[in-house]
Amino acid sequence: MSESGDSKQRDFETRSRELLHNGADGLSAEVRSRLTQARFKALEEAQAPSSPAWVRVLVPAGGLAAAALVAVIAWRGVVGNPEFPASEAGRGDALEVAAMADDYDALEDDVEFYQWLDTEPDANSPDVAGVG
Amino acid sequence: MLRSGALARQPAERESALDATRELEQFLASVEKRAFKIAQIAIRDVDDALDIVQDAMLQLARRYAARPPDEWRPLFYRILQNRIRDCQRRRLVRSRIFAWFPGRQDAEGEELGDPMDLAPSQEPGPSERMMMSGALEALETAVGRLPKRQQQAFLLRNFEGLDVAQTAAAMGCSEGSVKTHYFRAVQTLREALGEHW
Numbered sequence: 004m005s006e007s008g009d010s011k012q013r014d015f016e017t018r019s020r021e022l023l024h025n026g027a028d029g030l031s032a033e034v035r036s037r038l039t040q041a042r043f044k045a046l047e048e049a050q051a052p053s054s055p056a057w058v059r060v061l062v063p064a065g066g067l068a069a070a071a072l073v074a075v076i077a078w079r080g081v082v083g084n085p086e087f088p089a090s091e092a093g094r095g096d097a098l099e100v101a102a103m104a105d106d107y108d109a110l111e112d113d114v115e116f117y118q119w120l121d122t123e124p125d126a127n128s129p130d131v132a133g134v135g
Numbered sequence: 136m137l138r139s140g141a142l143a144r145q146p147a148e149r150e151s152a153l154d155a156t157r158e159l160e161q162f163l164a165s166v167e168k169r170a171f172k173i174a175q176i177a178i179r180d181v182d183d184a185l186d187i188v189q190d191a192m193l194q195l196a197r198r199y200a201a202r203p204p205d206e207w208r209p210l211f212y213r214i215l216q217n218r219i220r221d222c223q224r225r226r227l228v229r230s231r232i233f234a235w236f237p238g239r240q241d242a243e244g245e246e247l248g249d250p251m252d253l254a255p256s257q258e259p260g261p262s263e264r265m266m267m268s269g270a271l272e273a274l275e276t277a278v279g280r281l282p283k284r285q286q287q288a289f290l291l292r293n294f295e296g297l298d299v300a301q302t303a304a305a306m307g308c309s310e311g312s313v314k315t316h317y318f319r320a321v322q323t324l325r326e327a328l329g330e331h332w
Contacts, residue, residue: 015325015332016293022271023294027168037185038167045192046160049200050152 159200162207163192166295170215173290176279177219187222191215208297212305216287223283270332277327281320284308288316289324 030038167188174184191214199210278286284306291302292313302317303310325332 012321012325015321018332019274019324020293020296022274023172023290024169026271026275027172030168030171034171034181034185035168038171038188041185041189041192042160042163042167044189045163045196046156048193049159049196050156 155200158204159196159207162204162211163195166208166211167192169295170211173294174215174219176275176290177283177286178222179279183222187215187218190218208295209301209304212291212295212297212301213307216305216307220283273328273332274324277324280327281323284312284316285320285323288313289320292317293321 170188170191171184174187175181178184178187191211194214195207195211199207202210278289281289287306288302291297291305292299297305299310299313302313306313306316
């Protein structure tokens with residue numbers, strides 16, 4: 004850039020800076036008042052006593068530890084129990100449903116058998132308990 | 136012995152805290168008007184600009200008051216720029232949401248448009264514009280139309296007087312980017328305002 008170009012750029016920068024500063028100095032009384040209120044509010048915030056450092060560190064750390072403990076207990080309860088592994092439990096549920104479906108099939112196929120069974124005396128009733 | 140020593144230190148600590156508060160107050164008082172103008176030029180709304188400046192002041196006081204005072208200016212302007220960007224994003228989202236709703240119509244079936252546009256404008260009225268310097272108005276309008284990064288670089292460097300390193304810290308970019316954005320901003324403004332402005 005030429006010297007005259009540099010000079011014009013500097014003039015432009017100087018003039019625009021002065022104008023913007025004049026604009027800032029000429030703010031309305033209402034805006035200036037609200038800026039002052041905002042400043043006081045911020046200063047109150049800065050003066051407010053903050054929690055001790057150990058509280059700021061230990062409270063979040065304690066919360067995290069408690070959450071981790073609950074997660075571990077829940078996980079061990081479902082997955083970590085060797086007597087009821089999760090896959091076995093899931094398979095058990097599925098088998099139970101399948102077995103119930105088989106029972107319904109048997110009911111439909113052997114209606115006559117169950118009608119006959121209903122006419123027979125109860126094997127657990129006192130009058131047949133001694134038969135053997 | 137230890138207890139009496141601690142008690143003796145308390146007035147000195149209180150005095151130190153008061154000094155820090157006074158220093159923070161002086162800093163905030165020194166930047167608040169320019170910060171407001173920067174926000175107003177970017178946002179073009181007095182109330183939103185005031186909210187943005189207040190948020191930036193609160194954030195600085197809450198989180199950075201204990202930092203060395205010579206770090207406050209770039210930190211404050213970084214917070215201010217983030218708040219301006221958040222406000223612009225909220226407006227963008229709001230305008231997109233309104234675009235999904237069918238336009239309201241008046242009795243003659245004419246579209247009424249966005250209700251926010253019907254709210255009383257915070258822009259200066261005709262009489263205020265008459266009082267406002269024509270040159271200042273032209274400059275503020277031209278700066279307001281600059282791309283965001285150029286606008287930030289120009290206002291922080293030229294208006295606020297931050298050096299290149301402080302501007303880079305406030306804008307969250309490299310010093311080379313600041314120089315590029317600032318140079319382009321000045322070129323654009325000179326073209327927009329004319330040689331004899």
